[in-house]
Amino acid sequence: xxxxxxxxxxxxxxxxxxxxxxxxxxxxxxxxxxxxxxxxxxxxxxxxxxxxxxxxxxxxxxxxxxxxxxxxxxxxxxxxxxxxxxxxxxxxxxxxxxxxxxxxxxxxxxxxxxxxxxxxxxxxxxxxxxxxxxxxxxxxxxxxxxxxxxxxx
Amino acid sequence: xxxxxxxxxxxxxxxxxxxxxxxxxxxxxxxxxxxxxxxxxxxxxxxxxxxxxxxxxxxxxxxxxxxxxxxxxxxxxxxxxxxxxxxxxxxxxxxxxxxxxxxxxxxxxxxxxxxxxxxxxxxxxxxxxxxxxxxxxxxxxxxxxxxxxxxxxxxxxxxxxxxxxxxx
Numbered sequence: 001x002x003x004x005x006x007x008x009x010x011x012x013x014x015x016x017x018x019x020x021x022x023x024x025x026x027x028x029x030x031x032x033x034x035x036x037x038x039x040x041x042x043x044x045x046x047x048x049x050x051x052x053x054x055x056x057x058x059x060x061x062x063x064x065x066x067x068x069x070x071x072x073x074x075x076x077x078x079x080x081x082x083x084x085x086x087x088x089x090x091x092x093x094x095x096x097x098x099x100x101x102x103x104x105x106x107x108x109x110x111x112x113x114x115x116x117x118x119x120x121x122x123x124x125x126x127x128x129x130x131x132x133x134x135x136x137x138x139x140x141x142x143x144x145x146x147x148x149x150x151x152x153x
Numbered sequence: 154x155x156x157x158x159x160x161x162x163x164x165x166x167x168x169x170x171x172x173x174x175x176x177x178x179x180x181x182x183x184x185x186x187x188x189x190x191x192x193x194x195x196x197x198x199x200x201x202x203x204x205x206x207x208x209x210x211x212x213x214x215x216x217x218x219x220x221x222x223x224x225x226x227x228x229x230x231x232x233x234x235x236x237x238x239x240x241x242x243x244x245x246x247x248x249x250x251x252x253x254x255x256x257x258x259x260x261x262x263x264x265x266x267x268x269x270x271x272x273x274x275x276x277x278x279x280x281x282x283x284x285x286x287x288x289x290x291x292x293x294x295x296x297x298x299x300x301x302x303x304x305x306x307x308x309x310x311x312x313x314x315x316x317x318x319x320x321x
Binding site: 090126 | 214218220222223299302303306312313314315316317318319320
């Protein structure tokens, strides 16, 4: 019985290919999120899947950060392109249905700069806004989304 | 979700009883008299050029998506892949947002499907004066609430978020 349970746990664990994003310093990115499912009969979970991009813009998955707190900090390598996919996973308690929608953007952090994502999901409408700031000058600007299709790593 | 898929299938089948609109103009003409068709009209307190600019910025980013809907019960299993395609056409007199959807699997669509998929929603923006724009949204009366709210937000400039198309 115990062996069967162990096998089941291993099998179930193997079903998910997601892994935590490793700690990278400096933590130059902050993700501020406010997610609401809009219904007491459903839940909404947010996460950001981080992929690194090579010179040909081929992506390889690095890890995932759960947006389970209002503010989450993470580090992205400066001067290297990463592809961040913000995923909104919903599930309803009735009917057992799940849904997922996502929005991705390429980000190549500049050394010394800080980046802040404002992520919202409310009433089935989501928004991902990125701002870049230079702590030395105190200036900041909104960075438009860059699709993987137009990537130039 | 099951109700939404059933509705999508029902609408498609019912729409199939007649000729499918092959372009945006045919869709505009068909919707007012169609079963579960609706035209929503409102005024945006922004100039047409601003509305057009927002449509051009947000529609491709938010609406060119693929949605897979999987629903399973003890007696049924549905797996529908829908590919949405947004087109924005604008000139100094008008801005148009066309949204088409192409069922890649799980739905049999009778009749001829236009390139890009069946017309799903068409939004027209026309100037009322220098600072106000009239918006007409043509589409189904049910199942498009989230999408219509998003287009309304883009037109008014109040909310630039993307609709969760799994809910549309």
